[in-house]
Every structure is written in C-alpha cells, then in structure tokens.
Amino acid sequence: MNMTRAWTTATGLLTLLWAQKTFEGSITYTTKVEGAMAAQMGDMVKSQLPEKMTMFYRGNKVRTEVGDMVLISDGDAGMVYLLNPALQTYQKAPIRTPDEKDPQPKVVKTKDRTKILGHTVERYLADLSTEQGPIKMEIWAAPNFKVPEAAQRSNSLTRGVKIEGIPLRIAMDVPGVDLKIIFLATQLQTTLPDESLFQLPAGYIEEQTEAEQD
Secondary structure: OOHHHHHHHHHHHHHHHHHHOEOOEEEEEEEEEEOHHHHHOHHHHHHOOOOEEEEEEEOOEEEEEEOOEEEEEEOOOOEEEEEEOOOOEEEEEEOOOOOOOOOOOEEEEEEEEEEEOOEEEEEEEEEEEEOOEEEEEEEEEEOOOEOOHHHHHOOOOOOOOOOOOEEEEEEEEOOOOOOEEEEEEEEEEOOOOOHHHHOOOOOOEEOOOHHHHO
16 A cells, blocks of 8 residues: 555544544533514513523533533433532433424434534524424534434433534524524533533532422
8 A cells, every 4th residue: 555545544534533533522602683573672582591501521421501500411320410509409300211202303404514613514404393382493513523312412402303413503493483592602622521510519409399399
C-alpha cells in the first residue's frame, strides 16, 4: 500500500470513529420568539421563557440547567431527578420508556444542510400530538455527535423525536397561536463535565410528589 492510499485509508477510519464517538461535553442554547403573538406581547412572552438553557452530557447521563431549575437524568440508574436549589430538595421518578400505544411523532428527514457553530447540521421536520394540541417542530441536528438512547430521550427540547445526532437548533410552534419558540446553540464545548454535576448534592432532601403522598 503506497503512502497516499494509506493516508486516505487512515483518514477515513478516523472520520468514521469520530462520527461514532459518543458526545461528552456541554451545549448552551439561547431562546427567542417569533410570530404575531411575539410582536404583540413580546416582553410578556419572553418573561415566561428562560434566556438560556445548558445541557451537560457524560456517558449515559444528562444534566439540564434552565433558570433556577436543574434536571438530572441517569440512564444507568433509570431515574430522573428534579432539583430545587433554593430549597435544597429534589424529586425523583423512573425514566419513562416509550409505549407502543403512545402517539408516535411523524418525522421527516430532509436533504437540507447548513452549519451551526462550525458543525454540519441536517434538517428534520416533525409533527407531534400533545394534550395542548398538534405541535410542528423543525430540528437541525449535528450527526457527528452521538448520544445514548436514554440520553436522547432525556432531551426535553426534542420531545422524544428520534433524530441522528444532537440538535443545535430547534423551532416549535405553540398550538393555537401564532408563536414560534426557537432554541439556538450558541456555545458547544467538548470538555468532559465533572462527575459531581450528575450526582445529588450533599444535604438535599427528597420531596415527595403528590402521587407518592396519595
């Protein structure tokens, strides 16, 4: 094998390995709104949304920070924890496994491509049925960033929509009104988050849910 061919082969293998590498790091999203409702009640609508959201990935675990809320999903333990830092309490619940009887979102992967933060992203369109009404979503995902299935289910932004890779832009229509909410990745780091971020802080007390109290 000559040097040129060997280099090409090695480059191809490295590209394949990188494409299959599980993403570990963090992504910060900023939010904005569009539509007639946003124009009429911009400040009020914005006050109901977090200015940013940060998601940390490590192995089969995900930590989501939204304003004062912290959500930890532990795929290895099959549990999700909702932390209340102000009261130093937490609630826990099993990670819900999708049921075949659940309404399945209709997902179409388009041929559209662009780049966000220097990473190639692919466009998906999805229709979801919710208790509030039908929701249309547009997702731009980076296919070179893979996450475990449990971690993907924990991504509240995609609402269980199956895609290849991690979303870097999500736009969803609010049912019944002319309002679109957009989450755009503005910072992406591939530094391994500290394990302590995915553990219950010392001193936190478990708070019973209403179902447990009944």
